[in-house]
Amino acid sequence: MSDSTLASAKPQPAGGSAPSEPVAELSDITRMYRMGEEEVRALDGFSFTFRKGEYWAIMGSSGSGKSTLLNILGCVDRPSSGSYRVRGQEVAELDDDELSTFRGAELGFIFQSYNLIPQLDVLENILMPVMYQDEVPEGIEDRALELAKRVGLGERLHHRPMQLSGGQQQRVAIARSLINDPALILADEATGNLDSKTADEILELFDELHAEGKTILLVTHEAEVGRRAENILRLKDGNIETVERGAERTGAVADAQ
Amino acid sequence: MRSSSLARAVRLGVSSLLLHKLRSFLTTLGVLFGVASVIAMLAVGEGASAEAQDQIRRLGSRNVILRSVKPPQVGDEDAETRVLSYGLTRDDFERISETFPGIEQSVPVLQTPAEVRSGQLLCRPRVLCTPHLFQSVTRRDLFSGRFLTEQDEANRSLVCVLGYEVARFLFPFDTALGERVKVGEHYLEVVGVLYSRMPVGSVTLDPSSEAGGEVFLPLSTGRAYFGERQTQMRSGSMDIQEVQLHEIIVAAERDIDVPVVAAACRSMLKREHDEKDYEVIVPLELLARAEETKRIFNIVLGSIAGISLLVGGIGIMNVMLATVTERTREIGIRRALGAKRKHIVTQFLVETMVLSGAGGVVGVGVGLLIPWIVERTAELETIVEPAAPIFAFGISVLVGIVFGLYPAWRAANMDPVEALRHE
Incomplete structure (x- = not known):
């Protein structure tokens, strides 16, 4: 199960506070692809636990397995072997339909290219994940309205994505990711398409969400963006390279200086 | 909840299609023309066959009509005057009337090529000399007065019954009853007017037309005053024909007797005539053939x-x-955000059905318009069966389902990871 790379990581937080409940537990996850004759292990015996309220930056060079990890975390891909639990639910036990509903209910997605539906307006886009749930919670429209205001789009409820700037579109996507109050917010290079000022605003929004206790996993290859997160998980060759937790990381930075 | 989610799916489908207005419009054209042509073709086909069947039925479905036919010209074309004798004979009529079982009545008809005049007005209708039975056998309705009677026949009365067109032509402002018309060289009293055979809507006032231009007189009167020789002047030469009977209408007792009667008539005529100077018309057979034609036409x-x-x-x-x-990427997004496969299938199927359904609705409109125009411009009868538009629209929806299933299935079975990565 554990290998040298994992051994170098510290599985428990260094801080004094008791660890919060686990949200996403991955144990011995392997994901293999077949590329022609060759078998590629995008993830190779990856084990890690993300806990409630944590804000992680997942970093690594391309080919390190971070995209594969994100797909598995987002339940759009299934591991070749190993166990993945979200809030205690073993994902492998869910069939395709259940998994779809599960994604909509438990996960919030934020993509690099926003990925709003062009023919829907702001409010409809925010409500998108709810529409595919079997039961629509009461007062969901009010919640969508609240979220739109929260991300600063209260005045543009009926604009189409084409009529919005990149930053505004990403705000819609963030509101959309929050509509079902998910266990996990997955952000894939969420600021990759934005200029630094707008990116900063988006990251501030993440900080706010973090402060509210949301669990955020932010995949990025930009060191500056990663530095904004509470913790950093570095991947290499399909497994963990380093784990930097908030407290020690500030220490490490101080050491470097 | 269910119905509202369907309504929402349709609304979303429409808004997706409206993103590409021209493309959606062009796509619906195919179904539009398909549906319109189904309705229009069925309407024209129904109309044509209804008209044909109507005409056949007017001949009487229980009747077998024997008709004299001028045999192919043989012999000396240069002869200036000759007598051509052919066709059905009185003997034929006697044989049929006396010996055949299954026959209710048989009615002989002699035709004479006389002109019909009243004052200055002149026309050339078919002058038919026939006994009183003619009316009941051919089921013709009286417009006014009476038809010929047995007494007329016995007395060789100088009376006649006019077809509706002839009556209107010769007596445009007056009733023809009691008037006298000159048929050939003889004056006859008009005792009745028969309805025309043509549908009322298309009554033409051309009294020489095949259907309407008819004058009836007793057979005995015809034989006595006009004879069996028909003399016509043709481009300087006299053309004399001798025909004893032009037509024998044989009415079978029941519909099922018709084939037997027809076969008997055919074999008798074949035996008695050296030449094929007759034809046998069986409306029932024509009807069956018309039905068959209609079936093939419809196919x-x-x-x-x-x-x-x-x-x-x-x-x-x-x-x-x-x-x-x-929209691969959109599909990926929707799947990531919780859409099940069936949601994606529904979405694309609804879009396809909206496309084909819209084509269907407009197609029904166009399809109903075409027969309307055809009827007014081409004067063809068209019949739009109430089921036709429903049927055609149903087909268009079916087309949407059938041809939408595969694209929808493809969309639903995309790997979300691949779909999300798609640019």
Whole structure:
């Protein structure tokens, strides 16, 4: 199960506070692809636990397995072997339909290219994940309205994505990711398409969400963006390279200086 | 909840289609023309066959009509004057009336080529000399007065019954009853007017027309005053024909007797006539043949319309496949955000059905318009069966389902990871 790379990581937080409940537990996850004759292990015996309220930056060079990890975390891909639990639910036990509903209910997605539906307006886009749930919670429209205001789009409820700037579109996507109050917010290079000022605003929004206790996993290859997160998980060759937790990381930075 | 989610799906489908207005419009055209052609072709086909059947039925479905036919010209064309004798004979009539079982009545008809005048007005209708039975056997309705009677026949009365057109032509402002008309060289009193055979809507006032221009007189009167020789002047030469009877209308007792009676007539005539100077017309056979023709007609028209619908459907499928590819990313997003496969199937199926359904609705409109125009411009009778538009619209929806399933299935079975990565 554990290998040298994992051994170098510290599985428990260094801080004094008791660890919060686990949200996403991955144990011995392997994901293999077949590329022609060759078998590629995008993830190779990856084990890690993300806990409630944590804000992680997942970093690594391309080919390190971070995209594969994100797909598995987002339940759009299934591991070749190993166990993945979200809030205690073993994902492998869910069939395709259940998994779809599960994604909509438990996960919030934020993509690099926003990925709003062009023919829907702001409010409809925010409500998108709810529409595919079997039961629509009461007062969901009010919640969508609240979220739109929260991300600063209260005045543009009926604009189409084409009529919005990149930053505004990403705000819609963030509101959309929050509509079902998910266990996990997955952000894939969420600021990759934005200029630094707008990116900063988006990251501030993440900080706010973090402060509210949301669990955020932010995949990025930009060191500056990663530095904004509470913790950093570095991947290499399909497994963990380093784990930097908030407290020690500030220490490490101080050491470097 | 269910109905509202369907309404929402349709609304979303429409808004997706409106993103590409021209493309959606062009796509619906295929189904539109398909549906319109189904309705229009069925309407024209129904109209044509109804008219044909109507005409046949007017001959009487229980009747067998024997008719004299001028045999192919043989012999000396240069002869200036000759007598051509052919056709049905009185003996034929006697044989039929006396010996055949299954026959209710048989009615002989002698035709004479006389002109009919009243004052300055002159026309050349078919002058038919026939006994009183003619009316009941051919089921002709009286417009006014009476038809010929047995007494007329016995007395060789100088009376006649006019067809409606002839009456209108010779007596435009007055009733023809009691008036005298001059038929050939003889004056006859008009005792009745018969309805025309043509549908009332298309009554023409051309009294020489085949259907309406008729004058009836007793057979005995015809024989006594006009004889069996018909003399006509033709480009300087005299053309004399001798025909004993032009037509024998044989009415069978029941419909099922008709084939037997027809066969008996045929074999008798074949035995008695050296030349084929007659024809046997069986309306019932014609009717059956008309039904068969109609069936083939419908199959052909249906195939053509079906092919155009098929082409329309393929067009829709083509566009939907392109749409699915184009919207791969959207599909990935929706799947990531919780859409099940069935949601994606529904979404694209609804879009296809909206396309084909819209084509169907407009197609029904156009399809109803075409027969209307045809009826007014081409003066063809058209019949739109109430089921036709429903049927055609149903087909268009079916086309949407059939040709939408595969693109929708393709969309639903995309790997979300691949779909999300798609640019």
